[in-house]
Every structure is written in C-alpha cells, then in structure tokens.
Amino acid sequence: MSTMTSTMQDKAKKRGDELIIEANACLNAYVLFGFGKSTKHREAADKFKMAGNSFKIAQAWDHCGDAFLKANEHYNLTGDDALDALTCLDEAGQAYKKNKGDNNIALSVLRQAVDTYNLDGRFARGLKALESIAEIHETDENWEGAVETYEQIAQLALNDNKPSQANKWHLKMAGILSEKMEAYADAGEIFKNVGNQSMNSNLGKYAAKGYYFQYLCCLIATGDCVAVEAGLESCKNTDYSFVSSREFEFIQRLNCAYLELDNQEYAQACADFDAISPLDPWKTTMLLKGRSHIPDDESTTIVSNHALNEVVVGDDTYDDYDLM
Numbered sequence: 001m002s003t004m005t006s007t008m009q010d011k012a013k014k015r016g017d018e019l020i021i022e023a024n025a026c027l028n029a030y031v032l033f034g035f036g037k038s039t040k041h042r043e044a045a046d047k048f049k050m051a052g053n054s055f056k057i058a059q060a061w062d063h064c065g066d067a068f069l070k071a072n073e074h075y076n077l078t079g080d081d082a083l084d085a086l087t088c089l090d091e092a093g094q095a096y097k098k099n100k101g102d103n104n105i106a107l108s109v110l111r112q113a114v115d116t117y118n119l120d121g122r123f124a125r126g127l128k129a130l131e132s133i134a135e136i137h138e139t140d141e142n143w144e145g146a147v148e149t150y151e152q153i154a155q156l157a158l159n160d161n162k163p164s165q166a167n168k169w170h171l172k173m174a175g176i177l178s179e180k181m182e183a184y185a186d187a188g189e190i191f192k193n194v195g196n197q198s199m200n201s202n203l204g205k206y207a208a209k210g211y212y213f214q215y216l217c218c219l220i221a222t223g224d225c226v227a228v229e230a231g232l233e234s235c236k237n238t239d240y241s242f243v244s245s246r247e248f249e250f251i252q253r254l255n256c257a258y259l260e261l262d263n264q265e266y267a268q269a270c271a272d273f274d275a276i277s278p279l280d281p282w283k284t285t286m287l288l289k290g291r292s293h294i295p296d297d298e299s300t301t302i303v304s305n306h307a308l309n310e311v312v313v314g315d316d317t318y319d320d321y322d323l324m
Contacts (some may be wrong), residue, residue, distance in 0.1 A: 009058040016054035016063060023047030025068070038078045045074035045081065049088055052095070053289040058259035061099035069109070083320045086120065090129055091111045097187050103136050109135075123160050127153055134172075143180045147173050167194050178218055179285065188218030188231070196238060208239055217286040220254055223293030246277065254290065 026044040048071035055064035068091040074191035075085035090113040096106035110129050128155045137145035172188050178187035182245035190276045195211030198204030212235045219228045232251060236243045257265035271286055273279070279287065 004117035012054045013060050013063075014049045015058065016058060016067065019047050019051035019054060020067065027074075038080075039073040041077040042081060043079065045084070045088075048074065048231070049084070052091060056091075056095065059098075061095045063103070063152060065099065065109070067181075068095060071099060081107045082138045083122075086113065086116050089116065090125070093129065097136055098133055103140055118156075120121055123156055127156055130156070130299075138176075142177050143250070147176055150176075157225075163197065167197065170194055173216075175282070178221070179282065182289075184218040184286070184289070185220040185227070186229065186313055188215045188222075189223065191215035191218060192234070195235075202314035209242055209245060209247065211249075212239065213282075216247070216251045217283050217290075218305060220258075220290035221252065221286040223258070223290060225258050228258075238298050254287070258290070258294060262295055263291070263296065266291055266294060 022269045023044045026047060031045050052064050052067035052071060055061075055067055058064075068088045071088040072092060075081040075088060085219040089109060090229050093106055093110035093113055096109060097103070099106070110133050113132070114126045114129045117123070117129060130149055134146050134149035135155065137143070137149060139217055150169045150173045154166040154173070157163070157166040157169065171194060174190035174194075176192070177183040191211045192215040195208040195215060196210060198208035216228065216235065219231045228251065232248065232255075235248070242248050250269060253269040254266060257263075257269060270279070
C-alpha cells in the first residue's frame, strides 16, 4: 500500500469515527412531546450511512458493516425510508463479507436483504445478494450450502423468465457437484438438461454438444458402464448429429475399454483424443476418476513431467494431462 493511499484511508477512518459521534448526538437530541422524532432518526441514519461510506474508503469493513446496520435500523424507525433502509442492509452484508471474519454475520444480514428484496419485487437485487451468499459458502468450503444457494438463484431467474441466466447458475452447481462433492451423476443430469434446453435454438445446438460431452464424462467418472451406454443412447436420440462426433466415439471407446478392464486401451483413447482436442483440467479430472475404476495394469508406466505426464504404452509414448 502506498503512503498516499494509507493517508487517504486514515483520513477516511477518522472522518467515519467523527460521523458516528455526530449520529449519536442526533439521537440524543431532545424532542418535545415526540415532535421531530422521525427527523431525528433520519438525520442520524444519514450520518451513519455517511460513516459507512467513509469506512468503506478506509477498508475498515467491520466498522463499515456496523455503521450501515445502524443506518438501516434508524431509516426503518422513520417509517418512510424503506428503500434507504434496504440499501444499507445490503451494504452491511457486503461489508461483513469483505471483513473475512465471522461469515455467519454476513450470511444473516444478506439473507435478511434477500427476503426484503423479494417481498419488494426487486428480484435482480435479491439475486445479487444471493450470489454473495453463495460465494461466502464457497469460501467456507460449505459446498452443500453453495449448491443450495445457486439452485435458489437459478429458480429465481426462471421465475423472472431468464432461462439463460438460470443455466449459468445450474452449470455453476454442476461444477461444484462434480469437482468438490464427487456427485457425478447429479452433475451429469444438470449438464444433460442444459444440453437439452440448448437444442431448442439454432444458436444453442452447437453448445449442446459440449454439454452432452460433459454429461458423458460425469457418467464415465461414476464407473457405471450401463449408465454410460444409456447416456450415449439418450444423447444420440436428442441430437442426431452427436453420434458422428469425435466426442461420441471417444466415450464409446472409453466405455469399451472399461468393460474389458483394459487400462492400456483407456490410456490410448485418452491420448488419441487429447492429441486433436486438448482435454481441459475438469475433463481430465473426470477421466482420471473413471480410470480409477479399472484395476491397475503394470504394463502402463507413468512418468511425471511438470503439469503433463508421459504415458508410455508398449513402445509408444503419448503426452496427456495427468490421465495415467
């Protein structure tokens, strides 16, 4: 951090502290027979909100969250500042999220914001707050919580007639289910459903092949050759062009190798496919999991070479992404 930035943050923190004092002074002001009580709370809320913004500049996130929560409280007490109150509640949740301390506070505040946004019909803002909740769950490695929250986001997007946005969050779920939870069958179903939806438009038909390939990779990871065969048949019936693709032939070849418990053929199939269409890390992980269901074959040798492995099969050598 530069000296100039540090000085600016110090000044912002000091100004925030001063505004908190001013806000409390507003609350302590005497009102006669209750007259001016609403004005007192509004003035205090404005001061707390300004303090929150100052603390935001200072990156004093715990103070920032506290100030915005106070602003929310007193805007609510005015009786006619519901929008300002809701905005400050959301700001408090975002500040607590950045504090990297007790995420339970951030989750509690953000959930309150989501409920209020939805009741107010402001679904787009509710989606953003839910996204923050999901990100906190991912940070905490609470994968079940993250999947559940992304499912809520996807459902809200569908309710708002935005299927493409819903697919985005469903794919996020599939990534977590497959990579973090090893729920390969559940992840596969999501990829398959997104692929089926993509077939409804000419533009989406090309993308559908990729989703079907991911679906089949998930089935390969389960080690269930019957499910893989059924998956191939399902994709073929939905997308007639898929049967002539390299991906279809590749999965067929892998499944045959699995049925024959042929480690070398599985390795060869992966090497051949990767030579033309490089396998990304996610597909590599799925294929590795699928290979783990085949008993080890001593004739297949692994030689580590940084991120790549040299896969030696017989007298030939292939480069592959850690597939052996």
